[in-house]
Amino acid sequence: MTHQAIDLLQTHALLDSCEAALAERFTVHKLHEAADPAAFLAEHGPSIRAIAGGAVSADLIAQLPALEIIANFGVGYDSIDTHAARAANVRVTNTPSVLNDAVAELTIGLMIALARRIPQADQFVRQGRWPQGGMGLLSELTGKTVGILGLGRIGKEIASRAQAMKMRVVYYGRHRQESEPHVFYDNLVDMARDSDWLVVIAPGGKGTERIVSREVLEALGPQGNLVNVARGTLIDEPAMLELLASGGLGGAALDVFENEPAMPEAFFALDNVVLSPHQGSATVQTRNAMGALVVANLDAHFAGEPLISAVV
Ligand code: 8YV
DSSP states (O other): OOOTTSEEEEOSOOOHHHHHHHHHHSEEEEGGGOSSHHHHHHHHGGGEEEEESSOBOHHHHHTOTTOOEEEOSSSOOTTBOHHHHHHTTOEEEOOOSTTHHHHHHHHHHHHHHHHTTHHHHHHHHHTTOGGGOOOOOOOOSTTOEEEEEOOSHHHHHHHHHHHHTTOEEEEEOSSOOTTOOSEEESOHHHHHHTOSEEEEOSOOSGGGTTOBOHHHHHHHOTTOEEEEOSOGGGBOHHHHHHHHHHTSSOEEEESOOTTTTSOOGGGGGOSSEEEOOSOTTOSHHHHHHHHHHHHHHHHHHHTTOOOSSBOO
16 A cells, blocks of 8 residues: 555654654654744644554644545544544544553563562562561452552453453443443442452543542552552552652552652652553554554555544
8 A cells, every 4th residue: 555645643652663654655744753843833734634653633634735534553542632533524533452461461470470479589589687586477469459540451360360350340431331241330339339449441631630539549548559550640659659659558559640750759669659751552462463453543544444443
């Protein structure tokens, strides 16, 4: 498939295989490499028909009068102003499904890492502290209840892996899913109160901002553990930090943060957290599949075929 005559705007760096496939097909303009983005957009904006990548504001869309499609690299598209896209008759695609397994694996990994303090144990051994006595006894996942906030495609993969860990799965979401065997809660505070673990895997964006409120965190409580593999915006981060420091919340394993990659210093003093730099989908296999889906959606659009994974 060759669309050489079509101008495409890349908004951030993408993995090599994806950039190569785009360069084969399109005339690529890299906004993130422009010394003067305003001048760059004034020059190239009028001819841009496609965007590959996220971080697309209403303001950017307004500067691209010929824009037809935004192909986001990621399942979450909260960095794209979908209202502005819809109003401008611009299609938006994402990369669902191909990352479910990678994110679900990391989720279980983070849970075990937190329950058994694996990063801390590694430090303990490296620092030569073992001969002075063991680390002490911790808790296990077996027999515990995990409440999943967002039983979507990834949430279901987490649920089946949690069951393999002999955990009881319950969930909270906008609707009960009749085909799911797990107990449904229509109140997040109630679910948090009844859960040993709360796993956050719902979309980011306006509808879910700080949905994991102080009240939810307090309901999870001193013995409760929180895992976030979705977006930092879903959690009241200052309240979480305060509760983790005071013992009001047992622990947290976090792959995402409110202002990542900037991190509040307060995290680094906590021993009851496991921190990860937004690695949910970060495997070679999965990122290649995500890149291929970005390109496949663009190919479909410019061939006049139905989009593979459209969200707008
Ligand atoms: C990122 C993600 O997109 O898919 C998502 O929503 O959060 C990740 O896969 C990835 O970090 C690429 O920027």
